[in-house]
Amino acid sequence: MTVSSDLALIESRIADAVDRFMALDADDTIEGPCLTISREVARQALVSSEGGKRLRALLALHAFDATDPQGHDDDDAHARGRDAVLDLACAIEVFQTAALVHDDIIDDSDLRRGKPAAHKALGTTSHSASLGRGLGIMLGDLLATASVDIAHAAAQRMPRPDMIVSTFLRMHREVEIGQVLDLAVELSPLDEPERLARESMNVFRWKTASYTTIAPLEFALLASGRDPRRAHADAMAIGLPLGQAFQLADDLLDVIGSSRSTGKPVGGDIREGKRTVLLADAISGADQRQRRTLIDMFSSQSRGDDDVRRCIELFEGTGAIDRSRRRIRALWQGTLHAIGDLRLPPQDERTLTEACMRFIPIIKA
Amino acid sequence: MTVSSDLALIESRIADAVDRFMALDADDTIEGPCLTISREVARQALVSSEGGKRLRALLALHAFDATDPQGHDDDDAHARGRDAVLDLACAIEVFQTAALVHDDIIDDSDLRRGKPAAHKALGTTSHSASLGRGLGIMLGDLLATASVDIAHAAAQRMPRPDMIVSTFLRMHREVEIGQVLDLAVELSPLDEPERLARESMNVFRWKTASYTTIAPLEFALLASGRDPRRAHADAMAIGLPLGQAFQLADDLLDVIGSSRSTGKPVGGDIREGKRTVLLADAISGADQRQRRTLIDMFSSQSRGDDDVRRCIELFEGTGAIDRSRRRIRALWQGTLHAIGDLRLPPQDERTLTEACMRFIPIIKA
Structure with missing residues (x-):
């Protein structure tokens, strides 16, 4: 595994997990502004999740490679373990995004990772700075829950x-x-x-x-x-x-x-x-x-x-x-x-x- | 069990759980304003947790009494199960408090359950409305984490x-x-x-x-x-x-x-x-x-x-x-x-x- 292939894995898995967590059930009957705004929040969840350096996820993965007693075997056990660690690693990254979204509201920051901070972006799409802040608080809450949910599912596949x-x-x-x-x-x-x-x-x-x-x-x-x-x-x-x-x-x-x-x-x-x-x-x-x-x-x-x-x-x-x-x-x-x-x-x-x-x-x- | 004895149980167990979650380790070396403010936040966590009608916790408990096949036995199995449900019931109440703390920031409410809203109270003690809001966002985050932590511990004692x-x-x-x-x-x-x-x-x-x-x-x-x-x-x-x-x-x-x-x-x-x-x-x-x-x-x-x-x-x-x-x-x-x-x-x-x-x-x- 190279660092760049690990990064690609991490990136796509974060996007999939966040997307799945934010998606509303197909049978839901949300309509009007509720539909528009909840879609905007789901989209922002993905945008805010992008662009991290993923140092934390890489550390979890590579520390596992270095310390797993089965790390040198070419068999399935290490690969299965690594897959669960990968999910847990993504959960840490999602938690970081959650923390940054709230942090940017607290500091009233305009930018994050070179793009508008989540609450600012949501303020722009909803045409209201205060609504943007409210939605930003909820987005941070949602991503924090998502992080635990991803970690909890990964944990079931681990000792x-x-x-x-x-x-x-x-x-x-x-x-x-x-x-x-x-x-x-x-x-x-x-x-x-x-x-x-x-x-x-x-x-x-x-x-x-x-x-x-x-x-x-x-x-x-x-x-x-x-x-x-x-x-x-x-x-x-x-x-x-x-x-x-x-x-x-x-x-x-x-x-x-x-x-x-x-x-x-x-x-x-x-x-x-x-x-x-x-x-x-x-x-x-x-x-x-x-x-x-x-x-x-x-x-x-x-x-x-x-x-x-x-x-x-x-x-x-x-x-x-x-x-x-x-x-x-x-x-x-x-x-x-x-x-x-x-x-x-x-x-x-x-x-x-x-x-x-x-x-x-x-x-x- | 009477409703009032259940309410007393719920109340004291919520206070204990929140107190334990917010307490800093005895060996920690936090000092100065960090010590003062973190104590204020821990105190506010308790204050914000008080005064709910606990309808949700009572519903969980009494629905368990009504549906547990061992509900009529006087043996230990129902009592043990009920004790775990009680913790889970408290976790729901703590989660509600977390949600209300954020809700009051979003709506900029002054009062909650007849007392100052958490972010307002923290704004008063820290002499800064914006610091109060920031601390309020973090208090909501902490209580949300506390709720999952309490639920997770309770779950280990359940099927x-x-x-x-x-x-x-x-x-x-x-x-x-x-x-x-x-x-x-x-x-x-x-x-x-x-x-x-x-x-x-x-x-x-x-x-x-x-x-x-x-x-x-x-x-x-x-x-x-x-x-x-x-x-x-x-x-x-x-x-x-x-x-x-x-x-x-x-x-x-x-x-x-x-x-x-x-x-x-x-x-x-x-x-x-x-x-x-x-x-x-x-x-x-x-x-x-x-x-x-x-x-x-x-x-x-x-x-x-x-x-x-x-x-x-x-x-x-x-x-x-x-x-x-x-x-x-x-x-x-x-x-x-x-x-x-x-x-x-x-x-x-x-x-x-x-x-x-x-x-x-x-x-x-």
């Missing part, structure tokens, strides 16, 4: 289906709590930057690592027949630092990346005034004048293009960008160490390491 | 756990689609009132009957060991007309009830300009002048106290209120007929009939 479903629901819960923490961290004062950095790293555990790295690894290990407690401990050891490194790299990319590669304008987090580890590190590393500038900038109602430019210079000048790079490298070492602890055959270790490294392309730089 | 969970997820999906349809029906033109009435009755199937009557009955029948297809058919036959009658009665209560019994101001639906079956029936039964008045009133941006009064008079004068009563009575006959088809012993039939009748106290009038 210990009850464990798979509980783990999937735990992932839901952690991300949802993570979103609460992510909103709350914005209320953190800026005059204790070391604490802000610590709090932000903790938020990353809940809102990002939970479903980005820990859950995909845990599902792969459960599907490989590992004892559930062992699977959870190993998934945490590898996935927690990896997920935190991924979020740090993502925040870094917002500042040093190009709009083309992220699908978002450069410095979007700065413009929104987001409390990030980068900001905390910049304040920690700033002299008194720089510190004043940063705090004033992030205490004001909004930030323009000049502020964004000045802020990126300060992130550079105070050493915050370097510190984020160092943080990422240290976390990556933790992940490598935990992968080593699995004592996999060298080829499998390489497969797993590559699947993990995809989350932080910045590490090669 | 065919996979069927129970699939049915629970189908219920989620139907209500979520129902909310989409409920938003869409507001776009229906008023000049085809018979079609509007038909569309509204169809929306009731999705947004109300699905989780209010059909699912509680289906869970009870599944827990009693009925064949899943038979359980679904019977639950539909009894629950669909009952759920539609319940929603009609609820809409009627908005017009003829008192603010004290509903916890909402009289005529709230009229004030919001909601497309209801009552409105459709009023337009159908109106003469040309009344019709013009109603259409003008519901086409304008807002309606004041005088409009509400005039509208209620028109609902009365055009015969719409009588027609709703007749609709409710005809649907109730359908439910009674379907209960009869179960061929239960007389005492059990009475138990089930009483549990169903609680949804439409208006029928006694």
Whole structure:
């Protein structure tokens, strides 16, 4: 299996599953605006599901390839197991889409993956911004239910289906709590930057690592027949630092990346005034004048293009960008160490390491 | 078991389950605003969970009492089954709370069950209306996940756990689609009132009957060991007309009830300009002048106290209120007929009939 053939499989299976979930029964008698709008929502479910990088699904699949004891047999057992993991992997991606749809409503974002955010698109087709928001909330709810439904069906084809479903629901819960923490961290004062950095790293555990790295690894290990407690401990050891490194790299990319590669304008987090580890590190590393500038900038109602430019210079000048790079490298070492602890055959270790490294392309730089 | 002892059981079990789900691990290192806000959200989860009439949970429990073949034995089997049904019944109530939290954000409602709506309460404690809305969206997501988690755990103690969970997820999906349809029906033109009435009755199937009557009955029948297809058919036959009658009665209560019994101001639906079956029936039964008045009133941006009064008079004068009563009575006959088809012993039939009748106290009038 190549990465590109796996990606094609993932993409088509997500589309099929979402389409099936959103389809109304043929015998239903929905008519008029109800028919039009429910079709628009179903169409938007597909549009919102497209365009992800599918890193989470690939991690689940490739971690399964690397750890399944039948992974080297050419027989049916591994293929059948892989097929169930593939569905579970798609369920994680559908859950991410659900979370992003709600996230974009909360942040009132215009764009997602280079296209209009779901609630904006639905606002356009229904000619009402508030109706678009309402439909967007329901679309997020529907996709969240779809994700559990897909995971539940996949679990029936795996060892210990009850464990798979509980783990999937735990992932839901952690991300949802993570979103609460992510909103709350914005209320953190800026005059204790070391604490802000610590709090932000903790938020990353809940809102990002939970479903980005820990859950995909845990599902792969459960599907490989590992004892559930062992699977959870190993998934945490590898996935927690990896997920935190991924979020740090993502925040870094917002500042040093190009709009083309992220699908978002450069410095979007700065413009929104987001409390990030980068900001905390910049304040920690700033002299008194720089510190004043940063705090004033992030205490004001909004930030323009000049502020964004000045802020990126300060992130550079105070050493915050370097510190984020160092943080990422240290976390990556933790992940490598935990992968080593699995004592996999060298080829499998390489497969797993590559699947993990995809989350932080910045590490090669 | 008396109704009041069942209600006490339901109430305490919901509070325990929600509390457990929202609690952060003791070893977690959340601090600062993250700690404060996440505690507020957990507290609001409990507050929002209080005060329901628990009709759905009672229906599940009492339908189980009436249909469980071991229902008359004094042995442990029925008690164990009933305990699992009780958890499942609580899961339905938690799901309702989740749906109401999102519904109140979509409608921007101030009050729910006589207390501030969740997003408003969270807006007050966090000193920001927009943060309150964001936290409210996440609270709804968390409670929806909690409901599946409670149902999944309960299902492991019942026959065919996979069927129970699939049915629970189908219920989620139907209500979520129902909310989409409920938003869409507001776009229906008023000049085809018979079609509007038909569309509204169809929306009731999705947004109300699905989780209010059909699912509680289906869970009870599944827990009693009925064949899943038979359980679904019977639950539909009894629950669909009952759920539609319940929603009609609820809409009627908005017009003829008192603010004290509903916890909402009289005529709230009229004030919001909601497309209801009552409105459709009023337009159908109106003469040309009344019709013009109603259409003008519901086409304008807002309606004041005088409009509400005039509208209620028109609902009365055009015969719409009588027609709703007749609709409710005809649907109730359908439910009674379907209960009869179960061929239960007389005492059990009475138990089930009483549990169903609680949804439409208006029928006694």
